[in-house]
Amino acid sequence: MTTTQQPLLPTYDHRRGTGSTLVFLHYWGGSARTWDLVVDRLAGRDVLTADFRGWSRSNGLPGPYTLGQLADDTLAVLTDAGVSDYFLVGHSMGGKVAQLVAAMRPVGLRGIVLVGSGPAKPAAQITPEYQEVLSHAYDSDESVAGARDHVLTASELPASVKARIVTDSRAGADAARTEWPLRGIAQDITAHTRMVSVPALVVAGDNDQVEPVDVLRDNLVPYLSQADFMVIPNTGHLIPLEAPGDLVEAITAFAPAA
Numbered sequence: 001m002t003t004t005q006q007p008l009l010p011t012y013d014h015r016r017g018t019g020s021t022l023v024f025l026h027y028w029g030g031s032a033r034t035w036d037l038v039v040d041r042l043a044g045r046d047v048l049t050a051d052f053r054g055w056s057r058s059n060g061l062p063g064p065y066t067l068g069q070l071a072d073d074t075l076a077v078l079t080d081a082g083v084s085d086y087f088l089v090g091h092s093m094g095g096k097v098a099q100l101v102a103a104m105r106p107v108g109l110r111g112i113v114l115v116g117s118g119p120a121k122p123a124a125q126i127t128p129e130y131q132e133v134l135s136h137a138y139d140s141d142e143s144v145a146g147a148r149d150h151v152l153t154a155s156e157l158p159a160s161v162k163a164r165i166v167t168d169s170r171a172g173a174d175a176a177r178t179e180w181p182l183r184g185i186a187q188d189i190t191a192h193t194r195m196v197s198v199p200a201l202v203v204a205g206d207n208d209q210v211e212p213v214d215v216l217r218d219n220l221v222p223y224l225s226q227a228d229f230m231v232i233p234n235t236g237h238l239i240p241l242e243a244p245g246d247l248v249e250a251i252t253a254f255a256p257a258a
Helices: 032-039 067-081 093-103 128-134 141-152 159-169 174-182 213-219 244-254
Strands: 002-006 009-015 018-025 045-050 086-091 109-115 200-205 227-232
Touching: 009 032, 009 067, 018 032, 018 067, 018 093, 032 045, 032 159, 032 244, 045 067, 067 093, 086 093, 086 244, 093 109, 109 244, 128 174, 141 159, 200 213, 200 244, 213 227, 227 244
Parallel strands: 018 045, 018 086, 086 109, 109 200, 200 227
Antiparallel strands: 002 009, 009 045
């Protein structure tokens, strides 16, 4: 696997393999390694994971950390990596970024998989009061652990994975950590999502408290012209960590290597 670090480009890992490249975009508080349990199950497949601007190995990059900037960064990484035939797999905030990238109709994009994605139309629960509380979810190791155990997950995770969630959530630059809850989560991108012309798969966790099944069904699917919808049982919001095997099955059925 090749790791690339350039001064103004997010750090990314590109593992060469077969088929269209699967490009993984992480959630708010995550990192490229959020996808490790998924990527490990995709032996031989061409995959690319990246740390968004302001997060993990990319936390030294300057802002802005807006969704639009993250979308532009994604396209820049793909160009730098020489990826020209690919699917985007975006989780939560990364799913909203994937919608913005797909709306630009870049050459080579085959489809998008939106996993517990931020919806095109913000849910009714996204009030200023909710946003203010959310902006403090990663203020300390203890607050991250509380969010992880009581909001983000619906199943028990190994201790090593639980520790990784805390480390990653605390590894964001301050401005990156607040950009999503105070602005990005409330951004209405329905006009962009309506412009997505490639097939889409929307994946929901049946016990997801962050992006519930009904929110994705009502606030995301209707704005996609070609969308399949599926629900993974016994999982919360952190689907790549809670149900990586089920997610891999869904991704490979939607985006086969051959």
